[in-house]
Amino acid sequence: MNDHYAGFFQTLGLPDLRVHFPRNHFDFTRNGRRILVVGPMGSGKTEFAGHIWRDSQVVLRKSADVMNMTITDGADLRNVFFVRSRLDRRRFPDYPDDALAYRGGFDRLGTHIADIDDSFGLEETMEANQNVGTWIVDEASFYDERIAYVIRRASLERGLVFVLPTLILNFRNAVFNTTASILLELATDVFPLSAYCEHASCLRDSSYTYRYYTVDGEECPAFFFDPLIIVGGDRTKDDGRDPNYATRCGEHHLLPGKEYTYLVLKPLGERAAAGDLSPLVDELGAMNNDVARSQLGGWLADHNRGDGERERLSMNALRVPCIAERALVYLFAEQNLLSEWLLRTIVSDLHLDTEFLAERLADNRRPVAF
Numbered sequence: 001m002n003d004h005y006a007g008f009f010q011t012l013g014l015p016d017l018r019v020h021f022p023r024n025h026f027d028f029t030r031n032g033r034r035i036l037v038v039g040p041m042g043s044g045k046t047e048f049a050g051h052i053w054r055d056s057q058v059v060l061r062k063s064a065d066v067m068n069m070t071i072t073d074g075a076d077l078r079n080v081f082f083v084r085s086r087l088d089r090r091r092f093p094d095y096p097d098d099a100l101a102y103r104g105g106f107d108r109l110g111t112h113i114a115d116i117d118d119s120f121g122l123e124e125t126m127e128a129n130q131n132v133g134t135w136i137v138d139e140a141s142f143y144d145e146r147i148a149y150v151i152r153r154a155s156l157e158r159g160l161v162f163v164l165p166t167l168i169l170n171f172r173n174a175v176f177n178t179t180a181s182i183l184l185e186l187a188t189d190v191f192p193l194s195a196y197c198e199h200a201s202c203l204r205d206s207s208y209t210y211r212y213y214t215v216d217g218e219e220c221p222a223f224f225f226d227p228l229i230i231v232g233g234d235r236t237k238d239d240g241r242d243p244n245y246a247t248r249c250g251e252h253h254l255l256p257g258k259e260y261t262y263l264v265l266k267p268l269g270e271r272a273a274a275g276d277l278s279p280l281v282d283e284l285g286a287m288n289n290d291v292a293r294s295q296l297g298g299w300l301a302d303h304n305r306g307d308g309e310r311e312r313l314s315m316n317a318l319r320v321p322c323i324a325e326r327a328l329v330y331l332f333a334e335q336n337l338l339s340e341w342l343l344r345t346i347v348s349d350l351h352l353d354t355e356f357l358a359e360r361l362a363d364n365r366r367p368v369a370f
Contacts, residue, residue: 026055028134031072031159034151034186038168039193040209041245045165046102048193049082049136052163053100053107056080056134070133072159077133079112083122084138085231086115119147126154133160140164141180142229144365148182155188171211171245172224172255199252210248213320214238220316221254223296223323225261225330227360240321241356256314260299265327269337277342280331285350287324296323322356329357333366340368 037045059066059078070077082100098113099106112132114125122137135154140147154160164183170176175184197206211222211230214237222243230243237244268280286294292301297318304311320326328346332338338346347354347370354370361368 023051026052028056028059028077029069031077031133031161032155033161033188034155034183035161035163035189035191036168036183036187037163037165037191037193040169040195040207040247041167042198042247043193043195043207044102045193046100046138047105048191049138049163049165050100050102050105050107052134052136053080053082053109072133073157075131075133075158075160077161079132080134080136081125081129081132082109082113082136082138083116083125084113085142086117118144119150122147123150126160134163135160136163136165139166140183141166141168141176143179145179145182148179148186152186167209169207169209170228171209171222171226172258173208173253177228195247197249197252198246199248202249202252204249204251206247206249208248208250208253210246210253211243212246212254213240213243215240215316215319215321218316218319219313220320221256221313222320223261223317223326224255224258225265226326227329227364228334229363229365230360231363240319254310254313256300256304256317257296259303260296261330264295264299265331266335266337269331269335272331272342273337273339277346281346281349284324284327284346284352287327288350288352291318291323322353324350325352325357325360328352329360329364333361333364343368344370 037048039045056078059070066078067076095101095106096108098109098111100109100113114121116122116125122143126132126135135151137143137147137151140151151162151164155162164187166180166183167176168180168184175181192207194205194207196202197204198210211226213220213222217238220240226243264283268283271277272280283295287296291297300315300318304314328338328343332340332343346352347357358368358370
């Protein structure tokens with residue numbers, strides 16, 4: 001509670017109140033900060049960045065006296081620059097190139113926005129914009145681990161401020177990746193955002209991201225081994241190949257196939273890496289031709305015998321297309337169990353969807369040209 005505001009309300013004849021500040025204007029006088037803005041998809045992380053941009057446009061109109069409070073090593077903290085992944089531009093194809101876009105709106109940033117591929121791209125952009133003091137790096141967890149140390153060095157040596165709207169937990173409810181772990185370790189401030197659980201019958205607060213697909217109008221939860229990174233998520237899709245996202249509480253967050261992944265799929269990948277390829281090929285072939293007869297299909301049937309919503313939706317996961325391709329992306333790009341030669345051999349032998357694979361592998365920074 002803020003004593004100033006509490007006293008003000010009391011002068012109005014109101015009783016003691018607990019004063020909350022859901023959002024303050026951004027403080028451009030405090031340098032050297034590394035600010036994580038975390039929350040599930042749809043919680044308003046990028047919109048939070050938009051608020052900072054709009055605050056900067058206000059304070060830049062103030063007198064020259066203010067500059068003495070916001071200058072650090074030749075940079076002005078009031079100068080804000082937005083950095084996003086080059087891949088992430090696919091999320092908002094209908095917006096202008098200079099738009100900081102979020103659900104429900106966008107801000108035009110002119111020359112204060114850039115697309116980068118990795119931490120080296122961030123360094124190049126910073127070098128070309130020496131007067132910028134506040135850097136917003138959207139979805140920082142999507143980049144290589146090096147970016148966390150690039151950010152730390154610039155904040156310590158020059159006093160630059162970095163705002164990092166990013167997922168810390170992935171759709172599996174685990175720390176997103178190594179980059180996310182390092183960002184947590186090196187952060188100076190954290191702004192956690194949450195949202196209502198988006199289940200139709202729930203009003204709980206939620207910090208979990210739920211990934212699902214829509215097939216013939218039916219909700220189909222993503223398997224645990226679904227590719228970790230899939231670029232997009234801000235438009236509703238109903239083709240079954242691209243995911244939708246929702247904020248869900250623990251009760252309504254579904255993640256079928258986790259035990260199968262560790263008890264069956266990953267061991268099959270390890271056997272393939274050791275030279276025994278046929279068991280993995282047999283399982284992927286069953287996934288591709290008649291998934292209900294695969295070990296995955298048998299596993300789900302054995303563990304979802306009830307008729308409740310969770311059981312029904314978990315079985316719906318088998319309706320998602322390209323399940324074999326998704327399992328291969330997990331084994332190759334995330335677990336590093338398969339060589340590129342093995343990957344190509346399996347894809348060729350089973351006649352898998354190379355367009356889908358190429359896109360998902362590129363999303364996960366392991367591109368392969370088929």
